[in-house]
Amino acid sequence: MNDLNTEQIGGDNEENQHLSQLEQTYQQLLQQVADCRQELDLVQSALQQAQDVVARHRHVEAEQSKLLVRERELNELKSNFITLASHEFRTPMMTILSSASLISQYSAPEEGANRERHIQRIKAAVNSLTSMLNDFLSISQIDQNAVGSNDLPLEITALCQKAITSVETMAKPRQRFHYLPQTGPLWLNLDGQLLKNILINLLINASKYSSEDTDIRLVSATQHNHAIFTVSDQGIGIPDADKDKLFSHFFRARNAVPIQGTGLGLYLAKRYAELLGGSITFTSQVGQGTTFTVQLPLTN
Structure with missing residues (x-):
């Protein structure tokens, strides 16, 4: 055990x-x-x-x-x-x-x-x-x-007419400027000087790159809560190869080189439009002319 x-x-x-x-x-x-x-x-x-x-x-x-x-x-x-x-x-x-x-x-x-x-x-x-x-x-x-935006009430029709008057003295012989408002008196709150600078730059370009005895048109209208401005000419047009660089500073299209210019007008116009909260676009065909369109938001 x-x-x-x-x-x-x-x-x-x-x-x-x-x-x-x-x-x-x-x-x-x-x-x-x-x-x-x-x-x-x-x-x-x-x-x-x-x-x-x-x-x-x-x-x-x-x-x-x-x-x-x-x-x-x-x-x-x-x-x-x-x-x-x-x-x-x-x-x-x-x-x-x-x-x-x-x-x-x-x-x-x-x-x-x-x-x-x-x-x-x-x-x-x-x-x-x-x-x-x-x-x-x-x-x-x-x-x-x-550069800032100094927004004040202004009447668009009068401003467009003043822009044309400013450019007519610098135009080529027998060039005709036509202002075609598509609305009645239109009041906006924005910086009138910036808008006038945009229109003058576009109108000067239209005159510079168009021949004598041609028509240049400025149209103002409203569409989809925007003020629309178009400047159309019958000038030399813009080559397709240069369109993507057109708003660059000091850039000039190849067919514009023989004509005196700084290459700053469109750059400034675009920047001014952006300062106003808008945009600028264009359509163009060589030998048939160009149309620039500025869109700015409507404000009460």
């Missing part, structure tokens, strides 16, 4: 020792799992840091690419400005110089007509220079966000 008890006790001790070893092994496994998880967290953290570095690197590369593109644009803009200034300023300056020199040769009383002709040439050249300088000042103010 004692031998049986001794064997049973020995068996229990072995079983307890085996369970203890299993428990110890289990705890070791748990520790190993915890260590693996910790190592995995470290690896994931390192991987995330590496991904962040790659993302920052790509962001820096993208920003550098943007800066390079901007630098090329600025260099192209500078080159265009220098080319434009050297050409467009030289022409009126030479006109002023030559007319001023010739005036002194017409000293006799009966030569007053010749003197007056050269005086008018000088005035026209000075006005041309003043217009170009104003364009340069305007583009600088717009790019620096120094």
Whole structure:
């Protein structure tokens, strides 16, 4: 009997020792799992840091690419400005110089007509220079966000007529300007000077790129809570290859290069329209003319 008890006790001790070893092994496994998880967290953290570095690197590369593109644009803009200034300023300056020199040769009383002709040439050249300088000042103010919209009540019909009157003195011989209001008196709350600048720029372009003895039309109307202004001409039109760049500053269509201009009028017109909360679009066909459409939101 004692031998049986001794064997049973020995068996229990072995079983307890085996369970203890299993428990110890289990705890070791748990520790190993915890260590693996910790190592995995470290690896994931390192991987995330590496991904962040790659993302920052790509962001820096993208920003550098943007800066390079901007630098090329600025260099192209500078080159265009220098080319434009050297050409467009030289022409009126030479006109002023030559007319001023010739005036002194017409000293006799009966030569007053010749003197007056050269005086008018000088005035026209000075006005041309003043217009170009104003364009340069305007583009600088717009790019620096120094131009604001001063909204006041104004009557559209009267403003359109004033815009045409301002342009008629600069038009080519026998060019005819027609204003066709599609509504009665229309009052809007917006910056009248900005709208007038838009219309004048479009009307000047229409006159500049049209032949003598042609018609230029300005139409005002309302449609879908917008005031609509269209300026149509019968001029040289815009080549398809140049249409996507037409509103860029200092850009001129290839068929417009022989005609004096700064390439700023349409850029300024578009920016002014945007300041008024509107837009400007166009349709054109080479040799048949162009129509510009300005849409501005109606306000009460």
